[in-house]
Amino acid sequence: MIKVCLPIPVRGSFDYISDEPVPAGSRVMVPFGGRKSMAYCLGVAESAPRAKLKKIMKVIDETPLISPEMLTLSLWMEKRYFTPRGMALKVILPTELKGKARDFKLPAALPFTADLRKELPALPQSPRNVYVSGSVEFQKSFLRREMEKTISAAGRVIFLVPLMNEASSFEDILGGFRAARFGSDLLPSHRYRILCDFRGGKLDVIIGTRSAVFAPLGEKGLIIMTGAQKKTYIEEQHPRYSTEEVAMKRAELSSGRFIACGGALSVEQFYRVKKGGAAAVCEKNAAPPRRRVCDLLEESVNFGVSSELLKNIKSALNEKKQALLYSPRGGWATSYVCSACKFVMKCEKCGRKLCVSGFNLYCSSCKKTVPVPERCPRCRRKKMKNRGIGRGLMASFLRKQFPENRIAAVDADATASDKKRIYEKYEKGDLDVLISGPGFAAVRNWSKTGLFAVMDADFLLYGDDWAAEEKTFLWLSSLASSFASGRTDAIFMAQTKIAPDLVRAALSGDESFYEKQLDVRRKFAFPPFARILRIKISGRAASEAALKLRADIKDKVMELSPEDKPAASAIGVEIRVKIDPDADFEIEKIRGASVTIEEER
Ligand SMILES: [Zn+2]
Ligand SMILES: [Zn+2]
Incomplete structure (x- = not known):
């Protein structure tokens, strides 16, 4: 007689009869409520056999993919994420992962090509969780060394990336290992096969996004999380698990190690280090890049451009370098407002403010265009005006300042191919100044860029999000380090009106930011204190x-x-x-x- 739980939002377990022993952690098919359902075997049922029990129909996993460690993990998840255990197990091993993998071949190991650093700080012996920050080259060298150590001791590695397309940037340090990608583009039967091969020791490394954190790791394994601050590591659907929390729990349950790498630590990570639950390893910076904070209240500002920034654009252009200005506010003006009754044009669908783009108003969230109204929809007067400085207006101001130079802005309603064209143009050097929204991440070649400026570092701070300061800090510091890492010929600037201290701390990596945040959060009961x-x-x-x-x-x-x-x-x-x-x-x-x-x- 065995005890199972089902992948349904109901608490508790059910008993069934089985003629043969079923190992705990195997999935079985059972009759349930007049239908067939998959269920997770939890082990032998303790209660006395009852006459009416039904028989299981089939065993799916001959060798369980859910180890005793993961059964314990499911209990922990049940409590931690307020979810029935069956739903936790469904996240750990989804029901669709099964079947025979036809035409499936493991990828051949790539050659090892990476050029790595020899001198690296040691991995701290304890605690088992470690945060690594520094340049990409530093992170990669550190990870490669730790993977080699784990694999040569017959351990396995789960290698997590925020998005699957970021896996290719780590290919060079995976060379020589038997590694497989565990992407959602694969057939369920292929993914099932990869998990089986990983458990069976035919693979050293499994590479995937957050759900790969549940791969059958075994004892003394290593879980690596790259880009650790990315929000894709939080599951969006119930149970909303945090990949980092799960990884740390797994490392604890299986005597393994957990290494997260990325930019600056989050407030919770800093607190964990402070309390001894994790260690931080940082790269020593030889030449700190040049970073400037521009306090807009102390500068003269024209069309969102401070005199300090204007000076820096001028010197970048004089040195025949490019400048990239980041502003999240698309369009010509950021809103369209009635100057008589203060009515603001908003999107009918989502309620966001519409920006002005050409002769239209545009919702950047719904990607919807409406014509500019002649009269105010509320007071019917012809008093509608542009308000707020969008990228378009900024570009037109700069064109007047630098008439010799090629200056462009990415339009609010630019299509994917428009954007591709404009970023390619920038990379080729056919533009001197580009004012861009978040799409600038598509630019890979920064060698000709002498100036990167954030036009409004405060934009996340206007809502009522309790984590807005932390988000601003992490965003700015990761932007600054990814842009100017190891370069002394480039300047990173951020303009701020309401938070010069915060922006300064982000750009200089000042740790007093964390202590201040912790004080406030302790006082008002926010995470990690609640x-x-x-x-x-x-x-x-x-x-x-x-x-x-x-x-x-x-x-x-x-x-x-x-x-x-x-x-x-x-x-x-x-x-x-x-x-x-x-x-x-x-x-x-x-x-x-x-x-x-x-x-x-
Ligand atoms: Zn009006
Ligand atoms: Zn909308």
């Missing part, structure tokens, strides 16, 4: 259920939102709470309502 949860209640009795729930959890939480919010998606309500990060938190079943809990990050 976990913020959104409890979503739906169903016909949602409001009564919410009332009861509030009374139940009142004493178990640090803070309770004063009123229920209508939940965004389903019919129902949402309660926001803060809980002690070290305490267990559970909600009892409520009749007539379904409850899901998501962590706000």
Whole structure:
């Protein structure tokens, strides 16, 4: 008799009869509610056999891909991410991964080509979690050495990338290893086969995005997470696990190691290092790149361009170098407003402000164009005006300043091929100044760029996001280090109006930023000193259920939102709470309502 749980949002396990022993962690097919369903075997059932038990239909994994360590992991996930264990196991090993992999061949090992550094700091013996930051070359050399150590000791490596297309930039350090990509573009049967080969020791390295963190690693393995601050590492659907948390838990359960590399540490990572839960390894910078903060309140500013920035553009152009200016505000003007009644034109679909692009208004989120109205839709007067400086207006100002030079802006409504054309033009050197939105990441060759300027470093700070300062800090420091890494002939500038201290800290890597953030977060109970949860209640009795729930959890939480919010998606309500990060938190079943809990990050 075996105990299984099903990949359904129901808590608890079910017992079935099996003629042969089924190892824990194997998937089986069982009859359930008049249908066939896949189930995860948890082991032998303890309770006394009952007459009415049904028989399992089939064993899917002869050798389980879910090890005892991962069964423990599923228990941890159940608690940590407020999900039934069956749903956690479904994330660990999705039900569709099965079958015979026809025409499947493991890729041949690539030759090892990377030119690596010899002198590197050692991997700290403990703690088992390590954050590595520094130039790309430094990170790669460090990772290669640690992978060699692990693999020569018969361990295996999970190599995580934020997006699959970033895997190719690490190909050079994977040379000589038996490595396979674990992408969602592969057939489920091929992915299943890769997991089997990895578990069986036929592969040394598995490369994939966040879901690869659940690959069958075995004892004393190594989990590597590149681009560690990218938000693709947080699962978007329930259970919303954090890849980093899962990786650390797995390393702990399997006597393995976890190395995350990327730019500056997040506030939580810094705190973990401070508390001894992780170690930080940084590259010593030989020649710090030139970085400037421009306080817009202390400068004369024209069309969003400060006099200091103008001076720097001029000297870059004089040295026959290019300048790239980053502004997230597309269009000519950023909004279209009635000067009489202050009415602002907004997108009908999403409610965002429309920017002015040519003779149209444009929603950059919905990619929708509407014609410019002649009269104000509210007061009917002919008083509609442009407001705010978009990239187009900025470009026209700079063209007047530098009439000899070739200056362009990426339009708000530029298509993918428009963008491709303009970035290629820039890379070829056919443009002197380019004002771009976030698409500038497509530029690979920065050798002719002498100046990179962030026109508005504050733009993330205007919302009510409690993590906005951290996001700004991480964004600016990663931008600055990826642009000017190892170069002394280039300048990185950031213009700011409301946060000169924050921007200065980001550009200089000043650690006092973290201490300040921790002070504020401790005081107002934000992560890492609290976990913020959104409890979503739906169903016909949602409001009564919410009332009861509030009374139940009142004493178990640090803070309770004063009123229920209508939940965004389903019919129902949402309660926001803060809980002690070290305490267990559970909600009892409520009749007539379904409850899901998501962590706000
Ligand atoms: Zn009006
Ligand atoms: Zn819209």
